[in-house]
Amino acid sequence: MVHQSLYLRYRPARFGEIIGQDHVTAALRNAVATDRVGHAYLFSGPRGTGKTSTARILAKALNCEGLSDGEPCGTCPFCTSIAAGTSYELHELDAASNNKVDDIRELISRVAIGTSGRAKVYVLDEVHMLTPGAENALLKTLEEPPPHVVFVLCTTEPHKVAPTIRSRTQHLHFELLDAGALESHVRAVAADAGLAVSEADLAYVLATGGGSARDTLSALDAVAAAGRAPDGADVVTAVLEAVAAGETAAALGAADAAARAGREPRILGEALLARLRNAFLASVDAPLEHLPAAERSAAVELAGRLRPRALTAALELLGTALVAMREAPDPRVDLDLALVRLTNPDIGLTLQSLAERVERLERGGSGGASSPAAPPGAASPARRPPDRAGPRERRARPSGAFAGAKDAIANARPPEPGAGSEPASPEPSPESPSESRPEPPPEPGGDPPATTRDAEPSMPRGGDSGAAQAAVAPGSVDDRPTTQAGSPVDQPAAAAPPPDRDEAVLAWVEEILPSLRAVSALPKSAGARLATGRFLPNAPGALRLAFPTPGSLDRCEDLRSAVEAEFGRCFDRPVTVEFVLDDRSTPGPPSESAGAPATSSPYLGEGLKTTALPKARPISGDRSGVAQVQQAFPGSRLVELEAT
Numbered sequence: 001m002v003h004q005s006l007y008l009r010y011r012p013a014r015f016g017e018i019i020g021q022d023h024v025t026a027a028l029r030n031a032v033a034t035d036r037v038g039h040a041y042l043f044s045g046p047r048g049t050g051k052t053s054t055a056r057i058l059a060k061a062l063n064c065e066g067l068s069d070g071e072p073c074g075t076c077p078f079c080t081s082i083a084a085g086t087s088y089e090l091h092e093l094d095a096a097s098n099n100k101v102d103d104i105r106e107l108i109s110r111v112a113i114g115t116s117g118r119a120k121v122y123v124l125d126e127v128h129m130l131t132p133g134a135e136n137a138l139l140k141t142l143e144e145p146p147p148h149v150v151f152v153l154c155t156t157e158p159h160k161v162a163p164t165i166r167s168r169t170q171h172l173h174f175e176l177l178d179a180g181a182l183e184s185h186v187r188a189v190a191a192d193a194g195l196a197v198s199e200a201d202l203a204y205v206l207a208t209g210g211g212s213a214r215d216t217l218s219a220l221d222a223v224a225a226a227g228r229a230p231d232g233a234d235v236v237t238a239v240l241e242a243v244a245a246g247e248t249a250a251a252l253g254a255a256d257a258a259a260r261a262g263r264e265p266r267i268l269g270e271a272l273l274a275r276l277r278n279a280f281l282a283s284v285d286a287p288l289e290h291l292p293a294a295e296r297s298a299a300v301e302l303a304g305r306l307r308p309r310a311l312t313a314a315l316e317l318l319g320t321a322l323v324a325m326r327e328a329p330d331p332r333v334d335l336d337l338a339l340v341r342l343t344n345p346d347i348g349l350t351l352q353s354l355a356e357r358v359e360r361l362e363r364g365g366s367g368g369a370s371s372p373a374a375p376p377g378a379a380s381p382a383r384r385p386p387d388r389a390g391p392r393e394r395r396a397r398p399s400g401a402f403a404g405a406k407d408a409i410a411n412a413r414p415p416e417p418g419a420g421s422e423p424a425s426p427e428p429s430p431e432s433p434s435e436s437r438p439e440p441p442p443e444p445g446g447d448p449p450a451t452t453r454d455a456e457p458s459m460p461r462g463g464d465s466g467a468a469q470a471a472v473a474p475g476s477v478d479d480r481p482t483t484q485a486g487s488p489v490d491q492p493a494a495a496a497p498p499p500d501r502d503e504a505v506l507a508w509v510e511e512i513l514p515s516l517r518a519v520s521a522l523p524k525s526a527g528a529r530l531a532t533g534r535f536l537p538n539a540p541g542a543l544r545l546a547f548p549t550p551g552s553l554d555r556c557e558d559l560r561s562a563v564e565a566e567f568g569r570c571f572d573r574p575v576t577v578e579f580v581l582d583d584r585s586t587p588g589p590p591s592e593s594a595g596a597p598a599t600s601s602p603y604l605g606e607g608l609k610t611t612a613l614p615k616a617r618p619i620s621g622d623r624s625g626v627a628q629v630q631q632a633f634p635g636s637r638l639v640e641l642e643a644t
Contacts, residue, residue: 007217010189011053013083014071018050018057019185019213020177027172028054029070032061037119038170040142040151042127044158045174048214052092054174055123055152056082059090062150063117078117089117096126101133108141111149120149127153128160135162143168176211179292185213186220195224203294204229211290235263236271237298239339243314244305248343252336265331266322269338273318279303280311309359314342496573498543504567505535512566522562529556530563539578543567546582553581 012018015025024043031037041058043051057072060082066073073079081087093107107122130138142151142165153169155161177185183206190197197205201223209216223229235258242251258268278299281288283306288296303311321338325331499507517527532552536544545563547553560579567575 005218006189006193006221007048007214010192010217012050013057013060013074015054015057015061016071018054020181021050021054021174024054024172024174028058028061031070032058032067033070037062037150039145039149040169041153042158042161042166042169042171043152043154043174044171045156046176046212047156048209048212048216049174049176050213051154051174052123052125055121055154056090058150058152059087059119059121059123062119062121063087063089089115089119090121090123092123092125094126095124096129099130099134101131101137104130104134104137108137111141112146115148118148121152122149123152123154125154126156127165128155128157132162135165139164139168176290177213177216179206179211179290179296182206182209182211182213182216183292186216189217190220193224195220197223198228199294201229203292206292207295235261235268236275239268239272240275240302243339243342244302246343248340251339251343255332255335255339259332265335266325269318269322269325269335273315273322275299275302276311276314276318279306280308280315283308283311313345317341498538498541498575499567499571501535501538501543503571504543507567507570508535511570512563515566516559516562519562522559526559526562530559533579534582536580536582542576542578544578544580546580548582550581553579 015029018025037058041055043054045051060072060074060079061067061070063078063082064072065076065078074083078087078089082090091110093103098104111120111122145151151169153161153165158166158171183202186197186202186205189195197220205216205219205223208219235254238254239251239258242248242254255265255268259265275298278288278291278295279302282296282299282303288299291299306314317338321334324334328334498504513527513530516522516530519526529552530545533545533547533556536546538544547556557579560577564575564577567577
């Protein structure tokens with residue numbers, strides 16, 4: 001006798017025998033009992049969840065002679081003929097192979113033929129495979145079939161069914177079976193069929209079925225034929241153990257053993273991806289009721305050994321590898337590369353590998369041995385003074401025309417006295433000519449004379465100066481004021497000096513002004529307004545940005561807070577900026593005072609001083625461009641180049 005598959009042998013014959021689809025069976029049973037059956041139904045859901053079996057049971061119920069509370073009796077001639085597949089009341093059509101217009105026309109031509117029973121049921125499997133022409137040919141009959149005809153359309157991809165067809169049917173969704181209900185069903189089938197199934201075999205069968213009753217019973221058939229479950233599940237566990245431990249050789253060895261055993265790399269990758277997905281769901285406390293108990297505990301254990309970030313990276317790497325395997329000449333290469341990157345994040349410079357390195361360093365820094373305590377009386381190490389070569393360390397170096405601006409400023413200053421072959425001292429001496437440069441005379445009724453950069457004391461940025469002044473070496477006298485109890489009173493931290501004028505000009509041109517132009521909250525003309533100003537020598541504790549006219553000064557006053565905020569962000573400390581009126585009485589930059597021509601000034605924010613040019617006389621007679629240039633520049637002469 002030919003062996004009959006378990007999923008055919010134990011196919012449900014009544015609504016009550018369908019497991020896990022109570023919402024569907026209850027609706028159909030009530031419709032049959034109250035004579036409210038629709039003319040067309042759409043059954044959708046994953047494979048092996050009972051769509052076709054439910055359609056056959058509905059055909060039995062509509063023609064059964066001994067119907068009881070919506071359930072077919074299963075013994076009358078109509079029920080037995082439908083179960084045997086010899087009934088004229090049930091017509092099944094595979095829409096995947098009969099998907100043309102001619103096939104649907106032939107079906108429609110038989111719909112009007114009468115039947116000996118009460119209803120004729122047409123079941124169309126995989127209805128989403130119909131061509132557009134076939135769908136359109138079916139619409140009219142599906143909307144208004146003969147009274148004795150009921151259509152049942154089955155599909156695994158309802159989103160591919162035309163909306164015009166879905167709107168003419170009652171849509172019932174089938175779901176994957178719960179792990180507990182499926183386990184009870186498998187145990188009952190194994191006991192009735194006399195199969196000896198171990199717990200390991202049962203776990204393999206449930207994991208292979210994936211919530212599908214038909215796939216689960218097919219896996220049970222395979223286990224019963226082989227006598228035990230295959231070793232593929234152990235290979236997946238071995239690979240995941242190696243990934244969790246970070247052992248590259250063990251992971252590649254387990255994958256190689258699976259390949260030599262005949263397992264396809266893509267199948268192994270899909271199994272790894274499914275197990276990692278379960279572990280990821282467990283790591284974020286997602287419900288796992290759809291998994292068997294053994295698989296659920298394995299997912300929780302793996303989630304405890306791998307962090308969510310590592311699980312996410314593993315899912316992405318394996319997903320990418322599975323996609324690449326479709327066109328790869330050797331799919332094992334893609335799988336091996338994914339396993340190497342999973343077990344050794346240092347290979348390949350990616351965001352994930354960098355995050356892993358940072359996390360390991362943080363764990364090592366927090367959990368490692370603490371640094372030895374300093375001996376009593378030892379002075380704390382001094383902070384390194386800030387680098388004054390640029391506004392801040394993280395700001396990118398200027399490129400293009402601005403690359404040598406800072407060097408040009410340094411070269412424009414007068415050399416140190418006695419500078420020869422010996423290198424210059426890194427700190428300027430008090431007798432440096434740059435500090436002895438005469439200060440400009442005070443403006444009448446204006447601000448006090450501005451100080452230069454070299455006259456300011458070098459001190460740490462931000463609030464570090466207050467902490468440095470408050471530190472008292474052991475054995476020294478603390479001259480700070482004290483309270484009545486004798487405890488010293490902390491002095492307020494000294495305010496940080498403003499940035500050097502040279503630094504401010506470079507930061508203004510390279511970073512601050514472009515940033516202000518990109519701020520959407522500011523007016524579109526903010527950048528044009530601010531670009532008309534120039535930086536004067538610093539005032540005590542503040543930068544000075546001068547504007548040529550009172551009108552431009554008034555229009556820019558409301559932008560001062562934004563300018564100060566950008567300077568503070570650039571120099572990592574609060575910076576005060578004063579907006580003043582430029583009366584042109586302030587001396588030019590240091591390069592001009594040192595004798596350099598105005599056109600060679602490295603100050604990128606200052607333009608050509610047109611006041612130094614002679615006033616052009618009124619033009620009379622010849623109004624050509626050459627004549628106008630000669631009048632604007634007295635003493636110039638026209639040189640005509642001969643053609644070569």
